[in-house]
Amino acid sequence: MTLEIETGGVQLSTPILPASGTFGWGTELKNLVDYSALGAVVTKGISLHPRKGNPQPRLLEVPCGLINSIGLQNPGVDAFIQNYEKELSALSMPVIVNIFGESPQEYAEVATKLSNCHWVSGLEINLSCPNVHAGGLEFGSNITGVRDVIQAVRNSTNKPLWAKFSHSTHLFHLVEAALEAGSNAVVLLNTLPALAINIKSKQPVLGARRGGLSGPPLKYVALRDVFDVYSRFKCHIVGVGGIIKPEDAVEFILAGARAVEIGTGAMVHPELFIKCRNFMSEYLKNGSYESVENMVGLAHDDQHV
Amino acid sequence: MRDSPTHFQLTITGNEKVGDRFFLLSFENPGVSFRPGQFAMVAISGEPYPLLRRPFAVSRTPEGTLQILYRVVGTGTRLMSYWKKGRKVNVIFPLGNGFEKIQNACILVGGGSGVASMIALARELHSRGTPYLLCVGTKKSGELDPHSSVFQNPPLNVKFATEDGSFGFHGTVLDLAEQHIHSFTCAAVCGPPAMMTAFLERFPDVNAMFSLENHMGCGTGVCLGCAIETRNGMMRVCVDGPVFPGKILLPEHLK
Incomplete structure (x- = not known):
């Protein structure tokens, strides 16, 4: 019985990962998280140049969820490598670096710099970033944007690529474009677009006005997208969204994900990672499955033939 | 340790x-x-x-x-x-990072729920015999009971201000602090953003440490939800603070 699974070109010792943006630069939580639970660490998003991020307030708790507008604050790829290389290369598990840019060229330049880092096992490509040359439309909102970014990154590195999407009614076409352009896996889903208004000030609550919703309600949207994308493409999927208890992680695997990322849930309860790993182990044992791979997509009728 | x-x-x-x-x-x-x-x-x-x-x-x-x-x-x-x-x-x-050990006479200024961040420091200074005065500000009498164990275990050196004058000093906690601040070599401050900004403006030369409050997602430095701009760049209130020296704070970013 093993929790090991190869996902999008990366060998994971467990299918339990942190979600980008909720696990810092990868080593901050060493005192609070049992790293043996993690199949990999996933960093916050890194760009070519440093970014201050958005003005306060950046967080708003809503019923069962959280709206955030951090604004992709990060030190830039050069400072990231310089400041965190030593600690990250000392980790025993793969390091997935989340990257973004304002143009396909910027994504490619970040990828090129990280390509030279032996301790980077793969790149997670955040496609929910505005394309400044296309009126701020997110790359991930249209086929051209997805194809341009993934192709540019693919031409810059041989490292495994995971393309991360938010929900879209065009998701099939976007996933197809990412896979054709050389993405090894897709990550479903990023936060959902969200907004809250203060009726006293008559203004949006968050400093940047718009934000992204995370937390338990996302699970059902993400599960549906994982289920549908798996059904259509049988591709490698990393499921993310709203995992707050160990059973949630199993649901994602049954829907077709080969690994899961846990964000807001583990930010609140850092012990959730090890609880998920232990529960997954028990679930495998109780079902007499030899590996997580045997569980992937079992919620689909055609898996039972 | x-x-x-x-x-x-x-x-x-x-x-x-x-x-x-x-x-x-x-x-x-x-x-x-x-x-x-x-x-x-x-x-x-x-x-x-x-x-x-x-x-x-x-x-x-x-x-x-x-x-x-x-x-x-x-x-x-x-x-x-x-x-x-x-x-x-x-x-x-x-x-987070708390207050460094304070050796000199210190005035503690707490407004509203910011009083909570001053209690541990007041109790420590009290037990070590370091001179201090805790100034507590609320809008009106009754918001915080002066006879409660908050202030009586141990019995802290505390003065109260109410904005409506219904108990203690009539005025804001900064008006109260102004009357005593000359007797102290440093200050510790916590309160609403407007009060902390006003402190920076009224007492620019006072060696003051500020305990900041903010909404936090993680409290452990990983989400950057509480990060603010300072003279030393972006800082996370949760792990780079919550206690910051006043001289690195930018009043426009305390709001």
């Missing part, structure tokens, strides 16, 4: 009403060493609502009991106000 942040299941030993909307929550002491100004992330429930932990300054009585002074401001603190003795609460602490 400070201990690393750890998960605890702490047993409540008391949850006393100490004013109109203030409560004093007491826990069994798990034997953790921490500095005044450090805080705890308290899980409100094991359920998805309210989702996030809440950050609270932690203090210690002379007997060693851990205490959190909190004001009911929303759903999380309202639910906390119903907590009873014996309940176990999931807490991560100690978090």
Whole structure:
């Protein structure tokens, strides 16, 4: 019985990962998280140049969820490598670096710099970033944007690529474009677009006005997208969204994900990672499955033939 | 020596009403060493609502009991106000950087719920015999009971200000502090953004440490939800603070 699974070109010792943006630069939580639970660490998003991020307030708790507008604050790829290389290369598990840019060229330049880092096992490509040359439309909102970014990154590195999407009614076409352009896996889903208004000030609550919703309600949207994308493409999927208890992680695997990322849930309860790993182990044992791979997509009728 | 942040299941030993909307929550002491100004992330429930932990300054009585002074401001603190003795609460602490050891006479200025961040420091200065004065400001009398164990265990050197003059000094806590600040070589401040900004403007030459409050997602430095711009660049209130020297703060970014 093993929790090991190869996902999008990366060998994971467990299918339990942190979600980008909720696990810092990868080593901050060493005192609070049992790293043996993690199949990999996933960093916050890194760009070519440093970014201050958005003005306060950046967080708003809503019923069962959280709206955030951090604004992709990060030190830039050069400072990231310089400041965190030593600690990250000392980790025993793969390091997935989340990257973004304002143009396909910027994504490619970040990828090129990280390509030279032996301790980077793969790149997670955040496609929910505005394309400044296309009126701020997110790359991930249209086929051209997805194809341009993934192709540019693919031409810059041989490292495994995971393309991360938010929900879209065009998701099939976007996933197809990412896979054709050389993405090894897709990550479903990023936060959902969200907004809250203060009726006293008559203004949006968050400093940047718009934000992204995370937390338990996302699970059902993400599960549906994982289920549908798996059904259509049988591709490698990393499921993310709203995992707050160990059973949630199993649901994602049954829907077709080969690994899961846990964000807001583990930010609140850092012990959730090890609880998920232990529960997954028990679930495998109780079902007499030899590996997580045997569980992937079992919620689909055609898996039972 | 400070201990690393750890998960605890702490047993409540008391949850006393100490004013109109203030409560004093007491826990069994798990034997953790921490500095005044450090805080705890308290899980409100094991359920998805309210989702996030809440950050609270932690203090210690002379007997060693851990205490959190909190004001009911929303759903999380309202639910906390119903907590009873014996309940176990999931807490991560100690978090953040507290106050360095203060050797010289210090004035402590707490406005509203910011008083909570001053209690641990006042108790430490009191026990070490360092001269101090705790200035507490509220809008009106009754918000915080001066006879409660917050101020009486140990009996702190405290003066109260109310904006409507219904108890103690008539004016803001900064008006009160202004009358005494010349007797002290440093200050510790916590309160609403407008009060802290006003302190920076009124007392620019005072060597002051500020304990900042902000909404926090993680409390551990990973989400950047509480990050603010300072003269030293972007800083996370939770792990780079919550205690910051006044000279690095930018008033326009305290709001």
